[in-house]
Amino acid sequence: MSADLTVHAEENAIAAGEVLISVSGLKKHYNGGAVKALDGVDAEIRKGEVVVIVGPSGSGKSTFLRSLNLLERPTEGTILFEGKDITSHKNDINLLRQKMGMVFQHFNLFPHLTVLDNMTLGPKKLLKMSKEDAEAKARQLLETVALADRADAYPSQLSGGQKQRIAIVRALCMSPDVMLFDEPTSALDPEMVGEVLDVMKSLAKEGMTMVVVTHEMGFAKEVGDRVIFMESGVIVEEGTPEEIFGAPKSERLQTFLAKVL
Amino acid sequence: MTAVPLAIPGWLQSLADQFYLNFIKDDRYMYLVRGLKITLEVTVLALILGVVLGVIIAIIRSTHDKTIEETKPGFGRFILKFLNAIAKIYLTVIRGTPVVVQLMIIYFVIFASSNNKVMVASIAFGINSGAYVAEIIRSGIMSIDQGQFEAGRSLGFNYFQTMIYIIIPQAFKNVLPALGNEFIVLIKETSVSGYVGLQELTKAGDIIRSRTYTAFMPLIAVALIYLVIVMIFSKLVSILERRLRNSER
Numbered sequence: 001m002s003a004d005l006t007v008h009a010e011e012n013a014i015a016a017g018e019v020l021i022s023v024s025g026l027k028k029h030y031n032g033g034a035v036k037a038l039d040g041v042d043a044e045i046r047k048g049e050v051v052v053i054v055g056p057s058g059s060g061k062s063t064f065l066r067s068l069n070l071l072e073r074p075t076e077g078t079i080l081f082e083g084k085d086i087t088s089h090k091n092d093i094n095l096l097r098q099k100m101g102m103v104f105q106h107f108n109l110f111p112h113l114t115v116l117d118n119m120t121l122g123p124k125k126l127l128k129m130s131k132e133d134a135e136a137k138a139r140q141l142l143e144t145v146a147l148a149d150r151a152d153a154y155p156s157q158l159s160g161g162q163k164q165r166i167a168i169v170r171a172l173c174m175s176p177d178v179m180l181f182d183e184p185t186s187a188l189d190p191e192m193v194g195e196v197l198d199v200m201k202s203l204a205k206e207g208m209t210m211v212v213v214t215h216e217m218g219f220a221k222e223v224g225d226r227v228i229f230m231e232s233g234v235i236v237e238e239g240t241p242e243e244i245f246g247a248p249k250s251e252r253l254q255t256f257l258a259k260v261l
Numbered sequence: 262m263t264a265v266p267l268a269i270p271g272w273l274q275s276l277a278d279q280f281y282l283n284f285i286k287d288d289r290y291m292y293l294v295r296g297l298k299i300t301l302e303v304t305v306l307a308l309i310l311g312v313v314l315g316v317i318i319a320i321i322r323s324t325h326d327k328t329i330e331e332t333k334p335g336f337g338r339f340i341l342k343f344l345n346a347i348a349k350i351y352l353t354v355i356r357g358t359p360v361v362v363q364l365m366i367i368y369f370v371i372f373a374s375s376n377n378k379v380m381v382a383s384i385a386f387g388i389n390s391g392a393y394v395a396e397i398i399r400s401g402i403m404s405i406d407q408g409q410f411e412a413g414r415s416l417g418f419n420y421f422q423t424m425i426y427i428i429i430p431q432a433f434k435n436v437l438p439a440l441g442n443e444f445i446v447l448i449k450e451t452s453v454s455g456y457v458g459l460q461e462l463t464k465a466g467d468i469i470r471s472r473t474y475t476a477f478m479p480l481i482a483v484a485l486i487y488l489v490i491v492m493i494f495s496k497l498v499s500i501l502e503r504r505l506r507n508s509e510r
């Protein structure tokens with residue numbers, strides 16, 4: 001799986017290490033403020049970074065991740081992506097989303113389309129790529145996840161691990177600048193977790209910017225550049241994997257780690 | 262030994278006579294042929310109009326139901342609420358009144374000056390069918406997992422592109438049996454078009470009856486023709502359904 005997973009169409013203006021996503025004062029309230037899924041989150045995602053978000057169930061991890069591409073509209077706060085405020089109506093969120101790939105817990109492949117059509121729909125309709133170019137690119141990406149022979153299969157014919165690998169390359173077909181993962185391995189049988197994590201690891205190695213919500217602490221340690229620990233809608237602690245797992249400062253993080261490790 | 266003449270039984274003879282009288286004499290079967298053609302024309306045109314209307318109404322209704330809570334106050338929200346209100350009125354009125362009455366209102370009131378009965382009937386049945394198709398398709402849209410919407414949106418498709426490329430094709434497949442049923446209802450409902458003087462299949466049978474003063478043959482013939490069409494169509498739908506299902510496995 002060493003072949004190039006990412007096919008960058010153009011050289012991006014933002015260099016590695018510079019801020020790609022900047023979140024400030026992010027709040028998401030439900031039921032008129034009764035539920036505070038996010039209660040003031042500030043964070044930065046830098047280009048080329050792999051940021052892993054951990055925390056107990058209901059801490060707001062998914063809400064945070066889904067706010068980054070505006071699947072959830074924040075109650076308050078700003079999110080700058082490549083310098084543009086995504087919550088502003090002046091910026092076309094559909095264009096910005098093209099540059100933010102997302103991978104879901106339940107894959108969300110389009111069941112009425114073949115693997116190849118799942119992958120080429122976006123490039124053809126949104127990037128106006130020709131059928132030939134889109135398919136060539138899709139096949140090349142399928143090669144990298146060892147699923148070239150399943151191009152004409154329908155999602156229902158695939159295993160969970162295969163579905164998630166397809167979901168990842170479907171997002172990559174759009175040549176995104178960042179990939180968002182919401183518990184990509186949580187719905188998988190244990191024996192299939194590895195194959196998906198492997199794909200994510202090689203993606204990270206190639207320098208893809210990634211924000212990953214996961215319960216896989218092994219992945220966080222091995223691949224994460226930075227780990228964010230959330231609880232009750234706020235970031236309680238963040239740091240390198242060594243800091244978070246080796247020397248947790250807050251009591252809440254210590255309690256959490258005692259449970260999951 | 263006396264030769265027994267090969268006699269045709271009396272009842273068979275009278276059946277043959279009736280058949281001759283009702284269908285062959287004066288080419289009366291042509292009433293049925295022309296009537297069937299009109300019935301099919303009206304049904305197909307109405308179905309097309311009904312599906313187009315139904316999809317539009319279904320998209321308006323489900324867009325409203327899915328997004329109105331998150332839509333910021335403003336022009337867009339106003340338009341959506343307005344369209345949804347219109348759609349609701351349409352559904353209530355159409356589903357709350359008999360199709361014959363709708364047909365007569367459209368023919369005698371709205372299109373009073375038109376002579377094109379096929380067109381008027383097609384419009385009337387299309388508008389009527391649209392209301393039922395809308396609710397069928399809406400239930401199909403609502404039954405699609407929210408994750409499909411999110412996957413579409415996360416790729417960068419806007420709301421309507423997501424609907425057209427991702428949601429509607431799946432919804433359509435799910436509701437195909439119900440849509441097939443709607444076609445069957447529709448073709449039978451067109452039999453009331455005689456009220457506005459359209460000579461479709463039922464009316465054709467009735468014309469023959471009034472010419473020959475025999476009711477049995479022409480009306481049974483009409484019933485059989487409907488039955489055969491409905492059976493053929495049901496078969497086609499189930500074949501199509503199986504095809505669609507297989508394409509995913």
Ligand SMILES: Nc1ncnc2c1ncn2[C@@H]1O[C@H](COP(=O)(O)OP(=O)(O)OP(=O)(O)O)[C@@H](O)[C@H]1O
Pocket residue numbers: 030031035036037055056057058059060061062063064
């Ligand atoms: N649509 C909603 N309406 C009301 N409350 C919601 C809604 N969506 C999320 N919440 C609440 O917001 C909080 C944060 O939810 P979120 O899904 O972000 O947690 P999470 O950290 O991803 O949890 P998990 O690990 O279980 O996926 C939870 O308390 C949840 O119940």
Ligand SMILES: [Mg+2]
Pocket residue numbers: 061062063183
């Ligand atoms: Mg979650």
